[in-house]
Amino acid sequence: MPTHAEKRLLPYTPQQLYDLVADVGRYPEFLPWCLAARIRERSDAHIRADLIIGYKVVRERFTSNVTLDPANFRIDVAYAEGPFKYLNNHWIFRAVPDAPGQTELDFYVDFEFHNRMLQKIIETLFNEAVKRMVSAFEARARALYG
Template identity: 50%
Template structure:
């Protein structure tokens, strides 16, 4: 049952980071292993979305309920699919210097032992790629973050 918490600091506002994370419909454009997305419903405070995720020939669709409290918090809860459960929390706090302290936590388990085994073997690598993808997307959308990337990596390493 993979579980991971991480803290990062990025030079973008909480509103910008919230908007990036809440834009689930564009995840397939930048997140590894996300093949497709479908937004079933969306409002300022709640979204129901399907994601098709896969690795090699294994592909699965799962549905999530995304609760949004702009610009501070996003909570993702599992609705249906190949998981036993999924809980994902994002918290965006102004750092007082124009950037954002981001607290991220994900906890999930697969129903399938095959997926659970694969996830266990690849979890750290996959998580690093996904976190890097969010940071790269922020850079592409909002500008240069080269000075903050080093800071965020050093904070993440010291928090480990």
């Protein structure tokens, strides 16, 4: 039952960060352990996507439902099928009134695998994995937006 929540200030606009996270199909280009992504359905308010994640000999596919709220710069991810008992994730991007061009990122993820062995493995790697994932999004933002 690893859970991670963090807030941080980033030097990008809410729109830039929202667009980056909402572009699920490009995750394999920059996100560690994301080997493939397939968009099953996409509308202005919803994405249904399959991701294949892998680390060493472990490889799993899961499907998630992504709710897009562009008016509020919010993205919510809910688990649909695959190796998890559950997966909940959100990204919220808030403009900082006193700092134009700055955004407060509110990131949250909570999940549990069905497989106890896989759960134990991820629990030992979880903090490092989340740090690497958030860092990968930051690096991608730098590459795209300077």
